[in-house]
Amino acid sequence: MQIDALSRRLIDRFQHGMPLCAEPYRAMAEALDCSETQVLACLEQLEHGGGLSRIGPVFEHSRAGASTLVALAVPDSRLEQVADWINGLPEVNHNYLREHRYNLWFVLTGPDRARIDTLLARIEAETGLKPLDLPMRAAYRIDLGFPIGDAP
Amino acid sequence: MIASLDDEQALQLRRLLEAGLPLAARPYGVLAERIGASEEAVLEQVQYWSEDGLFRRVGLVLKHRAMGFGANAMLVMDIPDETVDEVGRTLGKAAGVNLCYQRPRRLPDWPYNLFCMVHGREREQVCRLIAELLAANGLSDVPHQLLFSTRAFKQCGGRYAPTATVEPLHG
Numbered sequence: 001m002q003i004d005a006l007s008r009r010l011i012d013r014f015q016h017g018m019p020l021c022a023e024p025y026r027a028m029a030e031a032l033d034c035s036e037t038q039v040l041a042c043l044e045q046l047e048h049g050g051g052l053s054r055i056g057p058v059f060e061h062s063r064a065g066a067s068t069l070v071a072l073a074v075p076d077s078r079l080e081q082v083a084d085w086i087n088g089l090p091e092v093n094h095n096y097l098r099e100h101r102y103n104l105w106f107v108l109t110g111p112d113r114a115r116i117d118t119l120l121a122r123i124e125a126e127t128g129l130k131p132l133d134l135p136m137r138a139a140y141r142i143d144l145g146f147p148i149g150d151a152p
Numbered sequence: 153m154i155a156s157l158d159d160e161q162a163l164q165l166r167r168l169l170e171a172g173l174p175l176a177a178r179p180y181g182v183l184a185e186r187i188g189a190s191e192e193a194v195l196e197q198v199q200y201w202s203e204d205g206l207f208r209r210v211g212l213v214l215k216h217r218a219m220g221f222g223a224n225a226m227l228v229m230d231i232p233d234e235t236v237d238e239v240g241r242t243l244g245k246a247a248g249v250n251l252c253y254q255r256p257r258r259l260p261d262w263p264y265n266l267f268c269m270v271h272g273r274e275r276e277q278v279c280r281l282i283a284e285l286l287a288a289n290g291l292s293d294v295p296h297q298l299l300f301s302t303r304a305f306k307q308c309g310g311r312y313a314p315t316a317t318v319e320p321l322h323g
Binding site: 010011014015016017018020021022023024025026036040043044046047050051052053054055056057058059060063064069071083086087090091092093094095096097098099100102104105106109110132133134135136137138139140141142 | 177208219244252262299301303
């Protein structure tokens, strides 16, 4: 997608933190010396272009509840069907196809570990595939931001 | 005196925040209306959560593929338990590594315990970066694999708040 200069500045400036106040888009506009209308239009465009997942908090796993990384070894012939079904679970995010025997990778989140266990059992029962359950043991880096200032 | 949110409203607010702020001049006001609370009470609660460490960050959450970071590799390594923390901390600081986690091995199916996420614009660039990273840290000989993602089926935020007790939201 095409990213204009203002979008690039917005992303670089506010992907790691944005003002927490009643009119955050106005505050962002003031920081970038442009109008609130421009900021909103820009964010709308990013959202429609598929570049923006959402605006707001990224929850701290350890505080927000339980989560785990799950992998399934899905036969190619069943990939679409299994991926679709997995996508339909509201507790699933970041569902990716990867080049490996374990080819479907996604994150499960829930209020507690018991809920995760229930979901894992349900996934196994529904797909007939044994999920790899890989909860985080330690985080050495958790930042997920991208330097896009030098984007082509 | 602002009336604080009750537990049910706080839970509803968390679910709404997990889905993201609306693009409106007063986004917290919009959320407040949906849960039958005042904008002030919503802001106060969000500020409290923010200070309390419930959020890792509050900002624009991007989809890296659409942003031109089309090459996404998960580097997985089998590092001895005695040194995994040290190696993890070192790799976590390296340029180009966006995420670095320790996870359990699941033998015999899965022998790897250290995970790094590396994003780049092109596959070759990511492969080169990872080869350099391993070499620079004396890790070229540790068992490792590179799992490139070839398709994103879903990319959104986690839904932690329980759903069973929440009324469906309108709008």
